[in-house]
Amino acid sequence: MPDRLDEAVANLPGYLGGHMQLVLSGLLISVLIAVPLGIFAARNRTLAGPVLGVASTLQTIPSLALLALMVPILGGRIGFAPAFIALTLYGILPILRNTVVGLQGVDPVVREAARGTGMTPLQSLQQVELPLALPTIIAGLRTATVWIVGTATLATPVGATSLGNYIFSGLQTRDWTTVIFGCLVAAGLALLLDQAIRLAELAARERKRAPAFAGIAIAAVMAMGAALPLVTGTSAARGIGSGEGEVMAGIEGRTVVIGAKGFTEQYILAALLERVLEDAGADVEIRENLGSTIAFDALRSGEIDVYVDYTGTIWATVMEREERAGRYDMFVRMAGWLREEHGILALGRLGFENAYGYAVRRDWAEENGIATIADLSGRSVRVGGDPEFFARAEWLRSRDAYGLQDARTRPMDSTFMYGALRDGEVDAVSAYTTDGRISDYDLVVLDDPLQILPPYDAVMLISPDAARNPALAGTLSVLLNAIPAETMRQANAMVDLDGATPGEAAAWLYGEVVAAED
Amino acid sequence: MTLSADALTKRFPDGTLAVDGVSFTVAAGECLAIIGESGCGKTTTLKMLNRLVEPTGGSIAFAGEEVTTLKPEALRRRIGWVMQGDGLFPHMTVAENIAVTPRLLNWDKARIDARVDALIEQVRLSVSEHRGRYPAQLSGGQRQRVAIARALSVEPELLLLDEAFGALDPLTRGALQDDFTRLRRELGFAAVMVTHDMAEALLIADRILVMKAGRVVRTGTPEDLLRDPGDAYVEELLAMPRQQARAIERLEAGHA
Ligand SMILES: Nc1ncnc2c1ncn2[C@@H]1O[C@H](COP(=O)(O)OP(=O)(O)O)[C@@H](O)[C@H]1O
């Protein structure tokens, strides 16, 4: 517990700083867009409706989806840019709506007085209408602030550092201390910013102290946001290959960006790659908790240099292949396709498979005489799985091939599905075959006689740019075929069951597979 | 001649003919009262004078210039305006309200400050007490005094007043009417004053213009009207102040 907290505190400057940068820049640009647009809309009543309509529609797009959509829209950019744009779009509505409402709420008598005293429309806006609408506009700004602070925690899967890193990592590794820590800091930040704006507004109303008070409050908040990333020295480095076209040799002193998706095995493997690369003298930066397709997009565009993916995932999701292929055949065809189509180097297999498999409780299987997926046919079993699984071809095809039409699906976070199976809340789950909880909870993975579920060999993928530097592939080749499935399962269990950090599990794994060879 | 309106007409886009061929003149320093029942077109007539409403017919000359040749903002900065309801800016102090037009004209700060203080005194408010207050912190009569001070800020030749004393209790109103007459004598501005109160028009104005349904029914000095109403409607308007005056005379005679 205490070391979890220590680690959380140590990460605070980087995470909070990233979060503040997202929030402040998102808010600033929201204001710069929403206030002028609101002024324009308030003056053209026919325009007010459509403008507010578009903004409200943007608001109804679930925030996680809006964030994720920005990645392909920006051509595979991950990190700050997509998160910043999505947050800005999110912040616009409350400010825009309140600007329109505030301006339209100014007493017509007062507006006429402004004209009667000789003000031009612009002077009336600056000297009378905007000051009178300001409390309403500020209320919108405060709403936007609270929304953006909250939504920025969802920026983690698109690769932007934020307080969401605590929440996503903690959730995947069942580390509740870290999850709660992240939530508390985010809530505290929302309250703090909200109060800072309120104080600035009060100060602005007590006009004597206005500039001093408001200035200090805002400046303090800004300084916090700007200073934190400097403290940690993190910068949004791009991949090592991003130096235009030159062929680079060597790895010492270069920064390698490792990507990782958002689950335990990926955190451990990223930490393992980090150790291996640091042994060779590279500086390493890790972008973890990337959404599944976001990681691939980021690799293709060179935002990250290397990450571990699984053959079956690339085969079905990226290559969009319907046909089945054997384990080795699939790897070779995938590697050729990736090199051909995207210039991506599939360095090779780590040695283990992390496939989808249908897991059930051993006692339940014995009671009901179930040994293969086909035995589930026609039963109204409850199947738990991560939401991604039920959208994938694996589910659709195994459902059709094995007659699982009567099954009821229960999408849930993969963290919870093993516990739900153990506790009898579901009868089967779409397990990951390397998960440590399979043996610990006495679960069995059902046979797949028709070989519907494709192989999922873990492979290291290197970006087109980074592939030009042979030293990176050379350094990482020590991991080729080095990790048996059982070893990976043990490493996962250390984190998921014994409360070790991914870093600790990676250290153990390093000892097993790299140091042992020397 | 400070102001001359000729055949002023206003038909609103919805078809309402609010003002129909109204003509009048206002000499330098003169006070013209426009009187008539609610909805007869008084406010519309007044707003055409500083182009808050654009006439659909007729012409207006101010200080010898045709007003349609002037920029509306420039015109309004030269004509004081006290609107129906005080129309003060709620987010500005008394001093800031009064300083609005001088600021628009880029007066320097010392001149504005001196002018504001002088006006606060002229409308019989206290510089020390009222200068920094917001409109919400003033009584109705005080707000109206600030509105008059604001209208006088740039020493205009012409003041337009729309029922400026209408919403006040009788005592406050009487005091304000007296002060207005005194200010006019001291500063010599001309005024067009809209009212629905015949007694007010008789007491304050040099000349009275009676409107009904957008048209002029009678123009004359208070003495002219009292001597010869010349129209049944004017007679009707004069009946009430006359009755009240007689009743008071009788009461006073009875006590003597
Ligand atoms: N903007 C407008 N659009 C249409 N009709 C109007 C408008 N303003 C005033 N009117 C109409 O014009 C007539 C005169 O109004 P107004 O000049 O305000 O009268 P008064 O000030 O004498 O009470 C009324 O019938 C009123 O309803």
Ligand SMILES: [Mg+2]
């Ligand atoms: Mg009126």
